[in-house]
């Protein structure tokens with residue numbers, strides 16, 4: 086590591102390189118619940134050229150590197166195990182907003198919220214949104230293909246990335262900052278880096294597609310009697326609201342109870358078996374709220390919605406979202422919970438969640454915390470598991486019960502958080518051997534010495 090430190094200091098100057106001992110926790114720990122990792126060195130380049138110099142030197146010396154964004158990941162992807170930590174945080178800022186092309190060129194180290202605000206100030210919407218918006222960085226969002234709250238309308242990060250700049254393991258810079266909506270000139274190289282969690286290249290810049298700013302923004306928070314009612318509500322609202330339905334978030338009753346315990350008020354009276362947060366963003370200030378209200382009225386008449394609160398202001402919309410964002414408060418109440426982000430067709434969800442809940446209760450006992458919630462409209466459910474007193478979980482057995490049924494029903498072990506180390510050895514539950522073999526071949530071609538984020542994504 087001394088040779089590596091000297092090489093990096095010679096390339097970047099002493100100020101950009103810090104010894105690994107005594108680093109602040111934010112470079113060692115993400116939101117996976119794993120204990121703090123260990124860094125050999127921290128290097129903080131301030132330009133693409135510097136990132137290229139770091140990687141070229143590490144490649145030459147066979148030195149493994151872990152790229153890091155805001156460390157809000159939930160899969161252990163940015164957690165170091167003694168490698169060089171390459172933080173992108175100094176590559177920060179908005180390079181350009183093109184109001185005619187409706188695109189934005191951003192450095193990888195820009196916090197998502199900063200990019201959202203810049204888009205808004207220019208009269209646009211950057212539709213990517215997630216609870217970690219204040220601390221996750223655009224490069225991390227791209228590297229994890231982050232999903233978030235508005236996927237049902239706008240798709241995942243991949244759908245917003247038009248162009249990318251990335252640095253390969255050997256320091257080669259691939260500048261592919263396409264701004265066109267349509268470009269079929271050969272392979273779409275940016276896709277190699279989107280969602281590959283820092284194992285195939287380091288993202289330094291991105292061109293993002295912006296959407297017109299919506300003219301209406303409202304929401305409803307609902308209490309429902311059954312899972313069947315949740316599904317009927319989804320299908321009814323999808324056809325009644327069309328593209329103005331921007332989020333459909335479901336929460337099971339224990340999640341609602343935990344939110345109340347975290348000190349956040351539920352917008353409906355009493356407790357219900359299920360809650361749903363519906364968000365609508367449209368362009369017709371007259372008709373949009375009417376459509377939502379009429380559709381909800383019909384659902385209430387049919388007994389599918391038991392209680393509902395309709396937002397009367399943006400402050401109400403924000404208050405409703407606080408219920409969904411309260412998940413960030415749970416570690417304060419329960420310590421680190423073991424978090425899942427499975428994906429599966431909605432038609433299998435009721436049987437799946439009931440079977441997994443039964444299996445986990447049998448394994449863990451009645452005092453285990455099992456919180457189901459998630460982006461139901463996207464076929465993506467979260468499950469947080471733990472004990473109130475913080476005693477350790479039998480992780481392997483819990484993982485097996487959650488992942489084993491997914492293959493047969495067309496599910497995925499990770500819908501949005503990525504594989505990291507947490508799901509690496511479960512990839513085979515929902516990916517075929519041929520798929521994993523092709524992933525390995527791509528990795529070997531792009532990173533022949535295996536220095537980029539080793540031990541992540543691909544099964545050991």
Ligand code: FAD
Pocket residue numbers: 115116151152153154155156157158159161162163173193214215216217220221222223224225226227228229230231232233234282283284286287288289412413501502505538541
């Ligand atoms: P990091 O955690 O720093 O890194 C994540 C991975 O990307 C690592 O493997 C790292 O090596 C790699 N990486 C980071 N930057 C780069 C780069 N520039 N080039 C190459 N590789 C890189 N995620 C969702 O998808 N949807 C949600 O709704 C959601 N909600 C969340 C809510 C909360 C409260 C929290 C804490 C997290 C949530 N997440 C969610 C997870 C997380 O915020 C996202 O995965 C986010 O995209 C990670 O960004 P980051 O900058 O923090 O990346």
Ligand code: ZN
Pocket residue numbers: 233426460467501
């Ligand atoms: Zn999520």
